[in-house]
Amino acid sequence: MGETRPTEGLVSDQNLPILPGRPKELEGPEKAMLKLSYGVHVIGSRSAAGELNAMLADWVMQVSFTPRLVAVAIENDARTLRFARETRVLSVNLLHEKDGKEIARHVVMPAEGKKIKGRSDEAAAVVHDKLAGIPFGLHDNGCPVLDAALGWFTCDVEELHVAGDHTLVIGRVTDGDVLRPGEMLIERELGWEYAG
Numbered sequence: 623m624g625e626t627r628p629t630e631g632l633v634s635d636q637n638l639p640i641l642p643g644r645p646k647e648l649e650g651p652e653k654a655m656l657k658l659s660y661g662v663h664v665i666g667s668r669s670a671a672g673e674l675n676a677m678l679a680d681w682v683m684q685v686s687f688t689p690r691l692v693a694v695a696i697e698n699d700a701r702t703l704r705f706a707r708e709t710r711v712l713s714v715n716l717l718h719e720k721d722g723k724e725i726a727r728h729v730v731m732p733a734e735g736k737k738i739k740g741r742s743d744e745a746a747a748v749v750h751d752k753l754a755g756i757p758f759g760l761h762d763n764g765c766p767v768l769d770a771a772l773g774w775f776t777c778d779v780e781e782l783h784v785a786g787d788h789t790l791v792i793g794r795v796t797d798g799d800v801l802r803p804g805e806m807l808i809e810r811e812l813g814w815e816y817a818g
């Protein structure tokens with residue numbers, strides 16, 4: 623008790639913009655959850671109409687060797703989840719410890735203005751192209767693979783399980799590679815938290 627942080631699971635260090643939220647008391651379970659360690663990823667997706675999206679995500683893990691499966695927990699109202707339901711494919715880009723923060727800054731906000739509470743009708747109608755200015759190529763599955771990623775993999779969506787305010791997307795890994803030497807950017811270094 624006695625510790626405070628902004629609400630909505632998001633805090634910032636001095637190098638990143640402050641995200642909305644009011645200080646609040648942290649409870650024991652929340653403090654413990656905040657000690658969990660995560661890598662920082664960008665989930666690439668595309669819609670049936672060919673629109674692309676990129677989403678910042680911590681909650682990615684391997685869950686099976688054979689077949690090689692991963693689980694990604696995605697907010698129920700995310701554009702990325704809608705695209706994954708439509709096309710059943712995703713890419714997972716691992717951000718690099720050296721310059722991943724800059725990419726995280728570009729992709730942290732929701733693509734759709736309407737996802738942020740309290741926006742005017744005009745602002746709510748805006749769809750933000752988070753990939754603008756970020757060099758990327760398209761994998762054969764149509765999803766973006768970032769040039770500056772440490773590594774990446776693609777997956778076919780096998781199962782979707784609603785889990786509270788997120789949906790667990792179980793993906794079968796179909797391809798992947800490492801592009802650069804070095805290690806992944808981890809959440810602790812990023813300076814924003816997504817847990818509690």
Ligand SMILES: Cc1cc2nc3c(=O)[nH]c(=O)nc-3n(C[C@H](O)[C@H](O)[C@H](O)COP(=O)(O)O)c2cc1C
Nearest residue numbers: 677678679680681696697700701702731732733816
């Ligand atoms: C550090 C950090 C980690 C995040 N991790 C996740 C995550 O694992 N799953 C998720 O659904 N949203 C996560 N988010 C929030 C999404 O990036 C955000 O809601 C996103 O804009 C939704 O994207 P979309 O609506 O454009 O698809 C995270 C945010 C931050 C700041």
